Amino acid sequence: DRSIKIAPSILSADFANFGAEIQAIEAQGADWVHVDVMDGHFVPNLTFGPMAVKAFRPHVKTVMDVHLMIAPVDPYIDAYAEAGADILTAHVEAGPHIHRTLQAIRAAGMKAGVALNPGTPAEAVTHVLDLTDLICVMTVNPGFGGQKFIDMTAKVRTLRDMIGDRPIHIEIDGGVDPTTAPLVAAAGADVLVAGSAVFRGGSVADPAPYGANIRAI
Ligand code: DX5
Ligand code: ZN
Numbered sequence: 575d576r577s578i579k580i581a582p583s584i585l586s587a588d589f590a591n592f593g594a595e596i597q598a599i600e601a602q603g604a605d606w607v608h609v610d611v612m613d614g615h616f617v618p619n620l621t622f623g624p625m626a627v628k629a630f631r632p633h634v635k636t637v638m639d640v641h642l643m644i645a646p647v648d649p650y651i652d653a654y655a656e657a658g659a660d661i662l663t664a665h666v667e668a669g670p671h672i673h674r675t676l677q678a679i680r681a682a683g684m685k686a687g688v689a690l691n692p693g694t695p696a697e698a699v700t701h702v703l704d705l706t707d708l709i710c711v712m713t714v715n716p717g718f719g720g721q722k723f724i725d726m727t728a729k730v731r732t733l734r735d736m737i738g739d740r741p742i743h744i745e746i747d748g749g750v751d752p753t754t755a756p757l758v759a760a761a762g763a764d765v766l767v768a769g770s771a772v773f774r775g776g777s778v779a780d781p782a783p784y785g786a787n788i789r790a791i
Contacts, residue, residue: 578759578763578765579605579606579764579766580604580605580606580766580768580772580788580791581604581605581606581607581639581745581765581766581767581768582607582767582768582769582772582784583608583609583719583767583768583769583772584596584607584608584609584630585610585621585769586719586720586769586770586772588777591778592629592630592633593633594778596630596633596634598776598778598781598784599772599781599784599788600634600635601781602781602782602784602785602788603785603788603789604636604772604784604788605637605765606636606637606639606765607630607634607636607638607639608639608641608747608767608769609627609630609638609639609640609641610641610643610769611623611627611641611642611643611644612643612716612717613643613644613645615644616644616645616667616668617643617716617717618717619717619718623653624650624653624654624656624657625657627640627654627657627658628656628658631657631658634658637660637661638659638661639663639687639708639745639767640654640660640662641663641747641767642654642663642664642665643665643689643716643717644668645665645668645669646668646669647668647669647675648669648671648675651675651679651682652682655684659684660684661684661685661686661687661707661708662679662682662684662686662687663686663687663688663708663745664676664679664686664687664688664689665688665689665690665691665716666688666690666694666699667691667694672688672699672702673701673702673705676688676702676705677705680705685707685708686707686708687706687707687708687709687710687745688702688706688709688710689709689710689711689712689716689747690709690710690711690712690729691712691715692713692714692715692724692726695729696729696732696733696736697732699733699736700736703737703740703742704740706742707741707742707743708742708743708745708765709737709742709744710745710746710767711726711729711730711733711744711745711747711758711763713725713726713746713747713748713749713750713758714748714749716747719769720770721748722749723748723750723751723754724748724749725757727757727758727761728761730744730746730758730761730763731762733762734762744763744764744765745763745765745766745767746758746763746766746767747767750766750767750768750791751768751770751771752771752790755768755791768787768791771790771791772784772788
């Protein structure tokens, strides 16, 4: 479906070649570039921080979609604005003040996203919809690529009803592949993050599989 955006997660890229990997996935048809920031505290894994994200920026010609799996969030918002994030997504579980966090993200000049872990209900965002540009529905417990998809289609349908005619993206993150993508798209998701399903079989030296994988989703 052409109206569905594919956002490859560079969590599954070659960590020694981020610039070339970003260029390769964009050349192969990525709509956005999804950047997974993990702190070893909110999630049991570590990736990179604002200095690395700033270094990715000149390579991203589409949209840099930064998913923060960190707690706390607020002390780092300005650093990610300076790093050039277009969309900055914080988890509702990362602290007691998601309302303040979303306001601060927008005040720093970015689009504001809110992410929901699999165990968190759709209703957690009821009172922040007017501060939100994107809702990220996690379909794995965050921390690692390559995990098995957890069916959250009922949550996606509930969110679509709650959103009404507001211009809010519903993004799905985790275990998206050609089998699971149609389920979440039918439920109302419009941005699909995919890591392992995009990067498998390809490389910077042989990026054509990235394109085939993107088109297969
Ligand atoms: C999970 C990350 C995802 C992950 C997706 O913590 O937020 O973006 O990289 O990877 P796949 O598509 O392999 O499940
Ligand atoms: Zn992510």
